[in-house]
Amino acid sequence: xxxxxxxxxxxxxxxxxxxxxxxxxxxxxxxxxxxxxxxxxxxxxxxxxxxxxxxxxxxxxxxxxxxxxxxxxxxxxxxxxxxxxxxxxxxxxxxxxxxxxxxxxxxxxxxxxxxxxxxxxxxxxxxxxxxxxxxxxxxxxxxxxxxxxxxxxxxxxxxxxxxxxxxxxxxxxxxxxxxxxxxxxxxxxxxxxxxxxxxxxxxxxxxxxxxxxxxxxxxxxxxxxxxxxxxxxxxxxxxxxxxxxxxxxxxxxxxxxxxxxxxxxxxxxxxxxxxxxxxxxxxxxxxxxxxxxxxxxxxxxxxxxxxxxxxxxxxxxxxxxxxxxxxxxxxxxxxxxxxxxxxxxxxxxxxxxxxxxxxxxxxxxxxxxxxxxxxxxxxxxxxxxxxxxxxxxxxxxxxxxxxxxxxxxxxxxxxxxxxxx
Amino acid sequence: xxxxxxxxxxxxxxxxxxxxxxxxxxxxxxxxxxxxxxxxxxxxxxxxxxxxxxxxxxxxxxxxxxxxxxxxxxxxxxxxxxxxxxxxxxxxxxxxxxxxxxxxxxxxxxxxxxxxxxxxxxxxxxxxxxxxxxxxxxxxxxxxxxxxxxxxxxxxxxxxxxxxxxxxxxxxxxxxxxxxxxxxxxxxxxxxxxxxxxxxxxxxxxxxxxxxxxxxxxxxxxxxxxxxxxxxxxxxxxxxxxxxxxxxxxxxxxxxxxxxxxxxxxxxxxxxxxxxxxxxxxxxxxxx
Numbered sequence: 001x002x003x004x005x006x007x008x009x010x011x012x013x014x015x016x017x018x019x020x021x022x023x024x025x026x027x028x029x030x031x032x033x034x035x036x037x038x039x040x041x042x043x044x045x046x047x048x049x050x051x052x053x054x055x056x057x058x059x060x061x062x063x064x065x066x067x068x069x070x071x072x073x074x075x076x077x078x079x080x081x082x083x084x085x086x087x088x089x090x091x092x093x094x095x096x097x098x099x100x101x102x103x104x105x106x107x108x109x110x111x112x113x114x115x116x117x118x119x120x121x122x123x124x125x126x127x128x129x130x131x132x133x134x135x136x137x138x139x140x141x142x143x144x145x146x147x148x149x150x151x152x153x154x155x156x157x158x159x160x161x162x163x164x165x166x167x168x169x170x171x172x173x174x175x176x177x178x179x180x181x182x183x184x185x186x187x188x189x190x191x192x193x194x195x196x197x198x199x200x201x202x203x204x205x206x207x208x209x210x211x212x213x214x215x216x217x218x219x220x221x222x223x224x225x226x227x228x229x230x231x232x233x234x235x236x237x238x239x240x241x242x243x244x245x246x247x248x249x250x251x252x253x254x255x256x257x258x259x260x261x262x263x264x265x266x267x268x269x270x271x272x273x274x275x276x277x278x279x280x281x282x283x284x285x286x287x288x289x290x291x292x293x294x295x296x297x298x299x300x301x302x303x304x305x306x307x308x309x310x311x312x313x314x315x316x317x318x319x320x321x322x323x324x325x326x327x328x329x330x331x332x333x334x335x336x337x338x339x340x341x342x343x344x345x346x347x348x349x350x351x352x353x354x355x356x357x358x359x360x361x362x363x364x365x366x367x368x369x370x371x372x373x374x375x376x377x378x379x380x381x382x383x384x385x386x387x388x389x390x391x392x393x394x395x396x397x398x399x400x401x402x403x404x405x406x407x408x409x410x411x412x413x414x415x416x417x418x419x420x421x
Numbered sequence: 422x423x424x425x426x427x428x429x430x431x432x433x434x435x436x437x438x439x440x441x442x443x444x445x446x447x448x449x450x451x452x453x454x455x456x457x458x459x460x461x462x463x464x465x466x467x468x469x470x471x472x473x474x475x476x477x478x479x480x481x482x483x484x485x486x487x488x489x490x491x492x493x494x495x496x497x498x499x500x501x502x503x504x505x506x507x508x509x510x511x512x513x514x515x516x517x518x519x520x521x522x523x524x525x526x527x528x529x530x531x532x533x534x535x536x537x538x539x540x541x542x543x544x545x546x547x548x549x550x551x552x553x554x555x556x557x558x559x560x561x562x563x564x565x566x567x568x569x570x571x572x573x574x575x576x577x578x579x580x581x582x583x584x585x586x587x588x589x590x591x592x593x594x595x596x597x598x599x600x601x602x603x604x605x606x607x608x609x610x611x612x613x614x615x616x617x618x619x620x621x622x623x624x625x626x627x628x629x630x631x632x633x634x635x636x637x638x639x640x641x642x643x644x645x646x647x648x649x650x651x652x653x654x655x656x657x658x659x660x661x662x663x664x665x666x667x668x669x670x671x672x673x674x675x676x677x678x679x680x681x682x683x684x685x686x687x688x689x690x691x692x693x694x695x696x697x698x699x700x701x702x703x704x705x706x707x708x709x
Contacts, residue, residue: 014707081706082442085549088703094442104547111469113476118469125465126548154476 004209005060010092012053052078054233065204067220068213070230076213101176107167112156123170137173145169172199178209217245257289257387269379272309273367277302280387290388300348305340310369314347317364326409354413362386445703466558485569493517500639507644512581520638520662522570523600529563534608542709552702556608586671596664603657606690609698654679657687
């Protein structure tokens, strides 16, 4: 069978210095250039490189549905951005044979002032459809979105649900020969995600070539014939989907309850602070994968301060099983208000018992300083660790004797008062 | 193409589009065939910006007439009546309106195109298309206001019976094209620079505030000292405006050498701007 996508030795390098200049102003750049000129010997140290993708090669045959997985920062999005030509590779080459449609988000280019109908033309045209083609599909798109009544209303007056439905409906009517899709399934409610999955299945079954990036392992095994696992910008495994997904989940590559970065140079962080380790621990400081819902559980963050500098403090974002933010928390203690002193620190946040709901809980970890108007993350890792919250079902948790489904990001044990009138 | 029989493309067909992805080349060139392929999207961008422009305004398109009329009245009173600016052989209101129209077009085009890449940031980071479409669309959009504003000029010309002296009027669009080329050239350069340095957005209004004074919008050029005429001719808009008064209103014939300087600067701006835009374009999505 003919190949639809050929990727040969694709690499992408980011100079971290580029990022800094990107957010700054002309003055910052001049200051940076002046600093570099005066400290020529430290140039290398000043301008760290990051290979987001390193020597990636693979072929995709026509009609195949291939998934790409890997944890955050593994290079999945960079790969997709190169294949969709949003950014260029540093070295290497790729060839795509056929009409390409790419979907990095739904509703790209939607303008709030324009009506639903106008936005269908705008978005469709941006996604590569011809106006005539959009005109022909218009009734179908409107019908699929279920927004007939509001089609001539500006989309700024739409509910978020209507907005997403319309946006997805346009995308779903794209008919390329090769489809490149990013995490589109990660947005919206579960009903919407189911619909996306169904549509993806149709597309795959219609003989089109699909390259699909996702965190949703279930979707991966359900939709893909083959899965490519990336880590550190390189292809680690490439094979039958259920096999690769199983390896990914078993290995430390999937998020576990214990993460360490032995090499300070590659650990997340900047020149002020680096993350060293993140662990989930029980009351006795023992590392655990699962926590009893009734007991407190600790998130232990190890980090190293490399030089004297502004005050920094650890911050966590705790995510529930749907990936929604359950809460944010940071250490506001007095000790973090003084300028940082170099050294290794281990800081543990104790999440009280009877707070988190059952199921998989993930934690984003960062070490921040207080900037205005935002917190400035010096070192950050999304999905740094994950752990299971379990209820032994002894009747002394908030669900009592009840064994069925229990929704919510949190499930505190509350005090009830009752009066009998 | 969907549902084509499997294996039917074993032999490469001429119709199959092959996209080759390579590192950005050191010497970028403009792919005209690709631009032609994306012409419909250019139309869509123009259509979007025109649509959005007067949404939720009560008088809508009438603004395209109100703005030049109001500005012209202020200029006529302040510079014409009080300051008695030089007007050559023309009536002062005709001088002002014929200068204002191309100037307003240039200002809107430059402001729009300089901001075009950054203001479309969400698109640039999510979808591929030739990025030059954005500044190009931004210099097409103000042409609509310009065409509407032409009715004001024709009205003023009728009032003062200041008509073109013959077929020379056919040259007027050439001078307009010069304004388009200059605006696009500078717009290409500034829109790319703006991706990296947001300072551009602050600097442009200052520049545009003095520009009408340096282009002879409210006075006729050949009545100012020779030395300054040469200095001002570096600005392509000077050539545009004096060219317009010459071709449409029977004003004085502009000095060919000075016009040539304006044209040369515009062409230089265009190719320089395009080259800078194309060479920084591959990094737009990473830096925006």
